[in-house]
Amino acid sequence: xxxxxxxxxxxxWKVRGVRWVEIIGLVLVAAxxxxxxxxxxxxxxxxxxxxxxxxxxxxxxxxxxxxRAEAARLEQPGRLEALSRMAxxxxxDVHRQATEASLPDLAPIPDPQPVVIVAPTIPAAxAxAxAxAxxxx
Amino acid sequence: xSVHDPQAWDRPAPGHPGRVSLPSWRWLSEAMWRIEHSFxxxxxxxxxxxxxxxRIFVILSLFSAVFVCLALGAANAALLAPRGGIGSIxxxxxVARADVVDRNGxxxxxxIVHYGLYIDPAEVWDRRAAAAQIKRVLPRxxxxxxxxxxxxxxxxxxxxxxxxxxxxxxxxxxxxxxxxEPEDRRVYPLGASATHVLxxxxxxxxxxxxxxxxxxxxxxxxxxxxxSFPLSIDLRVQGVLxxxxxxxxxxxxxKGAVGIITDVQTGEVLGMASWPTTDGLNRATxxxxxxxxxxxxxxxxxxLDTGRADMNTLFDASQAFMIGNRRITDFHxxxxxxxxxxxxxxxxxxxxxxLAVEMGPATMRDYFGRLGLLDAAPIELHESARxxxxxxxxxxxxxxxxxxxxxxxxxxxxxxxxxxxxxGGRYIPLTLRKGGLPGAEVRQVVSPETSLTLLDLLxxxxxxGSGGRADxxxxxxxxxxxxxxxxxxxRYDPTHAVGSFAAVFPADGPVNARRYSILILIxxxxxxxxxxxxxxxxxxxxxxxxxxxxxxxxxxxxQYRTALGEKIPAFEDVEGDGR
Numbered sequence: 001x002x003x004x005x006x007x008x009x010x011x012x013w014k015v016r017g018v019r020w021v022e023i024i025g026l027v028l029v030a031a032x033x034x035x036x037x038x039x040x041x042x043x044x045x046x047x048x049x050x051x052x053x054x055x056x057x058x059x060x061x062x063x064x065x066x067x068r069a070e071a072a073r074l075e076q077p078g079r080l081e082a083l084s085r086m087a088x089x090x091x092x093d094v095h096r097q098a099t100e101a102s103l104p105d106l107a108p109i110p111d112p113q114p115v116v117i118v119a120p121t122i123p124a125a126x127a128x129a130x131a132x133a134x135x136x137x
Numbered sequence: 138x139s140v141h142d143p144q145a146w147d148r149p150a151p152g153h154p155g156r157v158s159l160p161s162w163r164w165l166s167e168a169m170w171r172i173e174h175s176f177x178x179x180x181x182x183x184x185x186x187x188x189x190x191x192r193i194f195v196i197l198s199l200f201s202a203v204f205v206c207l208a209l210g211a212a213n214a215a216l217l218a219p220r221g222g223i224g225s226i227x228x229x230x231x232v233a234r235a236d237v238v239d240r241n242g243x244x245x246x247x248x249i250v251h252y253g254l255y256i257d258p259a260e261v262w263d264r265r266a267a268a269a270q271i272k273r274v275l276p277r278x279x280x281x282x283x284x285x286x287x288x289x290x291x292x293x294x295x296x297x298x299x300x301x302x303x304x305x306x307x308x309x310x311x312x313x314x315x316x317x318e319p320e321d322r323r324v325y326p327l328g329a330s331a332t333h334v335l336x337x338x339x340x341x342x343x344x345x346x347x348x349x350x351x352x353x354x355x356x357x358x359x360x361x362x363x364x365s366f367p368l369s370i371d372l373r374v375q376g377v378l379x380x381x382x383x384x385x386x387x388x389x390x391x392k393g394a395v396g397i398i399t400d401v402q403t404g405e406v407l408g409m410a411s412w413p414t415t416d417g418l419n420r421a422t423x424x425x426x427x428x429x430x431x432x433x434x435x436x437x438x439x440x441l442d443t444g445r446a447d448m449n450t451l452f453d454a455s456q457a458f459m460i461g462n463r464r465i466t467d468f469h470x471x472x473x474x475x476x477x478x479x480x481x482x483x484x485x486x487x488x489x490x491x492l493a494v495e496m497g498p499a500t501m502r503d504y505f506g507r508l509g510l511l512d513a514a515p516i517e518l519h520e521s522a523r524x525x526x527x528x529x530x531x532x533x534x535x536x537x538x539x540x541x542x543x544x545x546x547x548x549x550x551x552x553x554x555x556x557x558x559x560x561g562g563r564y565i566p567l568t569l570r571k572g573g574l575p576g577a578e579v580r581q582v583v584s585p586e587t588s589l590t591l592l593d594l595l596x597x598x599x600x601x602g603s604g605g606r607a608d609x610x611x612x613x614x615x616x617x618x619x620x621x622x623x624x625x626x627x628r629y630d631p632t633h634a635v636g637s638f639a640a641v642f643p644a645d646g647p648v649n650a651r652r653y654s655i656l657i658l659i660x661x662x663x664x665x666x667x668x669x670x671x672x673x674x675x676x677x678x679x680x681x682x683x684x685x686x687x688x689x690x691x692x693x694x695x696q697y698r699t700a701l702g703e704k705i706p707a708f709e710d711v712e713g714d715g716r
Contacts, residue, residue, distance in 0.1 A: 057229040065236070065247050066301060072244040072326035077376020078383075091683055094610040094692065094701055 230363035233321055233342040235356050237335060237349070238365045239372040240407075240571045246335055246349070248360075249324045252304040252317040254278075257292035260314030264288070267312050274306040275299070298322055323349075329414035331375050333421065334368070334406075334569065336518075347419070348569055351517035367571040369405035374398055377683045378408040382657070385676035386412050389636075390663030395420045395548045396676075397656045398684070401556035401641065402649065403573035404565035406516070407688075422520040425545035426658065429621030429669070431639045432541030436489045437481055438558050438591055439504035442583040445496055448478045448590070452488035460533045465490045481594055482602035484618070486540045493539035498530035501538060507564065507582045508557060514549035515566035522547050541621055551639060552656045559592055559615075559641040561585040561648030585648045596644040600697040607640055607674035609682040610702025611692025616640030616655075616677060618669035623661070633661055638673035642681050645695045653688060655680055 013020045084090075098106055179188035237246040254275075261267050264287040272280055278296050286293045297320060299307065304317055323338040336347015342357070344350035348368055359366045382396045393416070398408040411420040418424060440446040454475045458465040467485050480488030493501055505511055513523045525545040527534045537543035549567060557564040562583040568574040583591075595615030598604050603618045616638055623633035637658040643650070657673040657680075666672075685692070694700045 054229040061230045062250055066249055068236075068244050069247050069249055069324055069326040072247075073328070075243075076327050076330055077372065078328075078330060078380060081376070081380045091679075094682070097692075099691070 228361065228363045232360045232363070233357065234323060234338060234344075234349075235359035235362075236365040237356065238367050239370045239375070240367055240405075241371065241373075242365075242367070243372040244326060245331060245368065245370070245372070246323060246325050246338075248321050250301070250319050251297070251322040252299040252301070253297045253320050254295045254299055254304075254307060255292055255316045255318060256283075256286050256295055257314040257316070258287050258289055259291075261287060262313060267315075270310050270312065271295075271307060271315075274310060275303055292316075294318075327372075330379060331370060331372070331410075332414055333411045333419035334370060334375075334409050334518075346520065347518060350519055351569065368569050369400075369407065369571050369573075370409070370569070371407045371687065373687045374684045375408040375410065377680055377687075379410045379412075379414075381676045381680045381683070382410050382412050384679075385657065385659060385672065388664075388675075389659050389667075389672040391659045391661055391672070392663075393420055393424075393660035395424070395656070395658040395660070396680075397421055397548055397552040397654075398680070399552055399556055399567060399654045401560040401565075401652045401654050404553075404556065404567050404577065405571070405573055406567055406569055407653070419518075419520050420658075420660065421548045422514070422516070422518050423522045423547065424660075425522065425525055425547060426635050426637075426660070427542050427545050427621045427623070428551060428637055428658075429541040429619035429635065430484045431551065431617050431619030431637055431669075432538065432544075433481060433484060433489045434558065434591065434595070434617050434639070435504065435508055435510070435554065436493050436501075436539040437477065437594070438508075438583050438587060439496060439500060440477065440492045441590055442504070442562075442587040443496060443500055445500075446477050446492060448476060448594075450477045451475070452477065452480050452485070452491050454480070454483075454485045454487040458487045458490050458536070460490075460494070460536055463533050463536075465536055478594065478597070481617075482598055484540075484603060486536075489539040490536035493535040494532050496535075498535060501535055502530060504582070505538070505544075507580065508554040509550055509564055510544065510546055510554060514547060514553050516549060517569050521549060524550060541619060548637075548656055548658050551637075551658075552654055555639045555641065555656065556654050557582045558588060559595070559644075559652060559654065560588065562588045588648050592641070592644045592648075595641060596695070596697065599640075599644075603668075603670045604638065604640070604674050606670060607638055607677040607681075608698070608702065609642070609678045609685070611694065611698070611700035612681050612685050612690060613643035613645045613693070613695050613698075614640055614678065614681050615642065615644030616674070618674060619658075620668040620670075631667075634667040635660055636662055636667055636669035636672035638669045638677045640674075640677045640681070642685075643690055643693075651688075651690070653684075653690070 011019065011021055015023070175188055175191075232248045234246075234248055236244060236248070238244055254271075256267075258264065268280070268283050268287055271283060272278060275296070283295055286295050292314075299317070307315060308317070320340075321342070322340065323342075325332065325335060325337075332347075334348055336344060336349040336351075338344045338349045338353075344353035344356065349356065352366060356366045378396045378398055382394050385391075386394045394410075394412040396408065396410045396412075397406065399406050409421050411418070437446075440450075451474050454467060454470075455472050465486050467483070467487055469483070471479075471483055471485065475483060475485055475488055477488070477492075479485070480492075502511075509515070511524060511526055513521045515521075524547065527538065527543050534543050553564065553567050556567075562581055562585055564580045564582045566574055566577050568577070592615060595617060596613060597615075598618075599608050599614050599616055604614075604616045607614050607616050617640075619635070619637040619639065621635045622629040622631050623635060624630075625633050635658060637656070640655045640657075641652055642655070643652060646652075655677050657676045659669075659672040662672045692700045694705075697705055699705065
């Protein structure tokens with residue numbers, strides 16, 4: 001009974017004829033609306049940033065495609081062959097090809113030379129340096 | 138006081154059927170009237186406050202229900218919104234058609250944004266100067282069109298498809314009234330290279346020929362995902378094939394040429410070229426040829442596989458083979474009894490005709506059918522044409538078929554059949570898909586033993602027979618020449634010839650070893666000699682020599698040649714005519 005009474009008292013607590021409960025409710029609603037506004041504004045900002053980044057990716061992608069196409073055009077096999085032939089290049093003759101395994105046959109690994117330890121020799125005394133020219137004017 | 142009946146509007150006029158009132162409508166109207174009259178009823182019952190309470194409760198319930206729905210919807214949108222949905226416009230690299238790349242990722246076809254040039258004449262100050270300036274930086278624009286647009290009264294397109302470079306040049310003129318509209322265009326940066334394989338796509342983004350048409354749906358789907366679409370083509374191999382084909386054509390002054398390189402174990406096409414490249418016809422898929430002696434491989438294969446003959450079976454080629462009034466002779470008559478191997482190496486028409494007639498039409502037809510010679514080559518390309526088959530299968534036809542006359546097939550069919558004979562006898566449909574066709578229907582054509590015997594025979598033909606010019610040092614090339622005359626005005630005209638060479642390398646090793654087939658066909662060589670051994674075989678040798686490093690084929694000695702191509706025993710071209 002007392003709990004109901006306390007609740008009723010809180011409910012009837014008024015300021016200038018307006019219930020406090022209603023004022024608090026209004027304030028809470030306003031706070032919620034404001035926070036939702038903030039969240040939405042932030043999301044819109046993020047969305048715009050994402051869209052801008054994706055647009056940049058698309059533009060860069062198009063530029064990459066353009067450059068790749070240009071590279072492919074320059075690297076056409078027919079063009080490269082014509083340029084190589086003009087430069088005097090040709091497919092390597094079979095007699096001038098070698099695999100890694102055949103390298104020892106082509107250039108045998110030299111036997112290690114016996115190591116000879118030579119006794120250090122005492123260098124002869126250096127010749128006296130010529131006297132600087134005097135009076136060279 | 139009115140005597141007007143308030144419900145008369147709803148009453149049907151006499152002689153006219155009334156509106157049919159559904160039970161639900163009647164219930165709704167009755168409920169509304171009941172609520173409407175409830176004030177009166179409540180006042181009549183002296184319980185006015187009861188009625189008000191009910192009304193408030195009803196309205197409260199309605200509003201609560203609406204708010205609960207809104208709250209649930211908002212919570213759903215906030216918590217369970219689709220991922221990436223906020224601010225995202227989807228896959229940023231999506232295009233209408235994916236890039237087509239070769240098996241190693243080299244670009245073959247791509248979409249590039251081009252620009253349409255629009256001019257609004259109302260905003261142009263000096264029309265004559267503007268026209269002159271635009272023509273100077275954009276020489277391909279039509280002056281007549283430019284003048285027409287400039288003298289008009291509204292904004293019109295002058296030229297579609299400006300490249301980004303051209304757009305920049307026109308833009309740099311800083312002319313008023315000149316604007317650009319982006320348009321997506323399909324670009325083939327390799328120009329004429331692989332043009333027949335790739336085909337083309339229209340400006341609406343739909344494939345109209347070649348791989349663009351064959352894989353249209355998949356290329357579009359890959360484009361939406363931002364992926365590229367790989368083909369089985371190896372651009373390096375394709376490049377060598379095209380360059381060597383062009384060289385062979387130049388040397389032989391031919392009218393046309395075809396080159397196909399495939400992986401015989403997977404059916405993948407690594408290179409396919411048709412010359413001239415300016416011709417819209419893909420001769421590899423759509424042109425028909427009587428192939429000539431290359432068909433002797435099929436006849437011999439059938440003879441070996443049925444057990445009708447082995448390498449030492451003797452055939453009397455000492456005199457012409459008569460079928461009715463028809464006299465079949467050899468190009469270079471040996472006038473002796475030959476073994477099957479000699480029949481093949483000498484390319485004896487008499488020997489293969491005798492073998493074909495002995496086997497009979499049912500066997501020949503069965504083997505030709507299994508080798509895919511009687512149907513269009515199975516490949517994704519829509520251009521793959523059906524062969525021209527013989528109408529009757531009598532002895533004379535069998536003899537003609539045995540050495541490659543009387544049936545016109547496409548080079549692609551020949552390539553597929555040669556692959557089947559050199560991979561252990563399995564006919565694998567050719568494909569342009571990287572990695573081979575998933576779930577391809579493979580059929581056994583000949584036994585693996587026959588396949589091994591044929592590989593050795595093909596190799597011997599290069600070492601001892603007519604294909605000597607196709608040998609590449611250490612790459613164990615095997616193959617068969619083909620030379621045929623074309624039917625011109627009802628006669629086989631020796632000045633209109635087709636020279637071909639169907640090769641495989643390396644020809645040694647087990648049946649399932651990695652192996653590649655090369656087919657070169659020279660259409661109407663202008664010089665002399667016109668036989669396959671002279672016009673096509675040298676190109677095969679050069680191609681094998683150049684593509685072996687790309688394909689990972691090591692140079693190695695076999696029983697006939699050293700790794701550097703020197704002879705082990707003194708073998709030589711038994712005829713010396715390259716036929």
